[in-house]
Amino acid sequence: MTWLQAETVRLGDLLRGKSFVIPAFQRGYAWGPEQVQALLDDIFSPRYTDLGNYFLGAVVLEQESPNRFRVVDGQQRLVTASLLLAALAVKNTALKSFLWLPSGNPVLQLRNRDSEVYGKLLKDPPKARKSSPLGQAMVVLRTFLDSQPAKAQKKLAFTLLEQCELVRIVAPDGGRAFQIFETLNQRGLELSAPDLTKNKFLWSATDEALPEVTQLWGKLEDLLADELPRFLRHFWCAFVEPVSQAQLYEAVRRHLDARAPEQVLELTRALWTSAQHYQVLLNPDDPQVSCPARARRPLELLKSFGAKTCRPLLLLGWRLYPQELSWLARLCEVITVRSRLLTGSVTPAALESAYARTCRLVRERLALELGVSDFDAFGVSALMALNSAVLAELGPLVVEDKKLLSGFKDLRLNRLDQRWRTFLGQLLDLEQSDQLEVKHLLATDLPSSHLKALGLSRAQSQRWLHSPANITFVESGGSLEQSSLEINHSLTKDWDLESLK
Structure with a gap:
């Protein structure tokens, strides 16, 4: 058996007389309205229709039987194309042969999460709702078709089935198919x-x-x-x-x-x-x-x-x-x-x-x-x-207590970011510390009562500005001994008025 088979096929030839199943490992249908609209704009753009064909990309398949395949890669494009066929089939019932098998099952069988919604959309496209990615896609497709004259819709079906081409890659077994899947998605960053x-x-x-x-x-x-x-x-x-x-x-x-x-x-x-x-x-x-x-x-x-x-x-x-x-x-x-x-x-x-x-x-x-x-x-x-x-x-x-205290005393709060301010707010057991400014943690102009308690003049106190060693911390010392923050037990043990001087 050859390593793989690759050939260019038209969408109609790919779907005709075949059945496809989306394996469980695949993510669900994930295209949004913008991606669906972009595909429509490309397929039916004059610059492509004048050339005669449009390249839909590659699909990677694992063959389970002569006419049954697992879709290893290419689900999003195939599902979108089938939804467009379903919307066109409302007025052109001949297209249903590309959507349904003689057994009554869909040609394309989706994963459990998508299967029920997909089946309803194939049967009754006008009832599509935006409650799922599949429903959103159908709404975009229906809106597009409603803007087209009746004669144009017949041409759209021909363009989709006969002028849209894909590279069909068929691997002989699941391991080979997944290797191709990995390569395509790792290089293309699609997943x-x-x-x-x-x-x-x-x-x-x-x-x-x-x-x-x-x-x-x-x-x-x-x-x-x-x-x-x-x-x-x-x-x-x-x-x-x-x-x-x-x-x-x-x-x-x-x-x-x-x-x-x-x-x-x-x-x-x-x-x-x-x-x-x-x-x-x-x-x-x-x-x-x-x-x-x-x-x-x-x-x-x-x-x-x-x-x-x-x-x-x-x-x-x-x-x-x-x-x-x-x-x-x-x-x-x-x-x-x-x-x-x-x-x-x-x-x-x-x-x-x-x-x-x-x-x-x-x-x-x-x-x-x-x-x-x-x-x-x-x-x-x-x-x-x-x-x-x-x-x-x-x-x-783990920094030792002596080095910790020394480093803490040498901090300059005016150089700290918001996370530091949040941390110091927790250190002082202040409410809503994530909303505090530095001035709430350390008064840049100490009250007279604090200066008097320290025995300092206002001029002498200026050297403490932007330093955490201030009266606010000292006055909180008693309660901080009971704090759940481990660092408080080290700091409050040695931090008092004398250490400030």
Whole structure:
């Protein structure tokens, strides 16, 4: 058998007497009104019709039987073209032979989520509603046809079926077809890394596992939405290996290719479990998420600090030993504040690298293998591995109290950004700290009562301007000793009126 067959065909010849199915790994119909309108403008533009044909692009197919194919790539164009045929068939019933098989099934069979809507649109295009991408596409197509004279619509059907051409690529088996799919989408950037990752999971799953794998990926997409790309990378850094966003899909591909198809379901279940944990890391203050009570406050602080590099370690620790999530979150809080916010001595890249090394060390000490290892079986050995790895890789990043206090006293608030102001607002337990200006945290002109308490003249106090060592902090010292912010316990212990002088 040849590696593949490629030929140029007219759309009518492609559809005539054939049936096509969209496999489960494909995303649903996703074209918006602008893309549909652009296709119409191109197909029926005089500059193309005068030339005689229009190139619709390539479709990659896997042949299941002589007249039945799986659509590996090209779904969006084929579905849009079939919707246009359905709209034209309202007045030209002969076109229905390109839409329906003798069995009564559609020539093009879509995924479960789209199948019902698509079937209704084929049967009754005028009832299209904008409640789905498919419905929106049909509304655009109907609006276009309504603007055309009746005679012109017959010509439109001829143009679509006889003058629109595609390159039909038929691969002999699923593996070859997916290789072509990967190449087209990686080079053309038509799909994102999460799209390709999902497709690889669904393609690699066994037939028995495919329904559950498909369902879990749908739940993943619904739960995390725009955060899905970052979650996938953080998950991979936590449980497999450090990887950049650009390298993510290639890392997933290598990993799945080296695993048995039976392991794909366990991998997907692990993804779903950690996705629920990740949702808590994103929104620990949301009453709708199930956040462990003791971990809520430190996770809220990490969110307010914009701390993302610690998430792989939190995901790994939560899965291995959930009882100590609050300890791990407080540790990340201390490291974040001391190493990055206060001193700036550790760059975000260095911090991310340290967290990645910590995760790797934990995996090595437990011989953890994603999709194979039973996380519940590690028990206290998981806690020991976490403790030793944290001490080895993150311990050196924790700034000592003496250096911390020195760095804090030397800060110049007029050089700080909004995140710093937010942090200091939390440090002083002020309400709505994200809305405060520097002047709310440190009076640039101290009240007379404060000057009198310090025994200073107004001129002498000027050297303290833009410094956090001021009466506001001192007067808050008592309450700050009870603060949930770990750094307060170090600062308030040694910070008094005498230290200001």
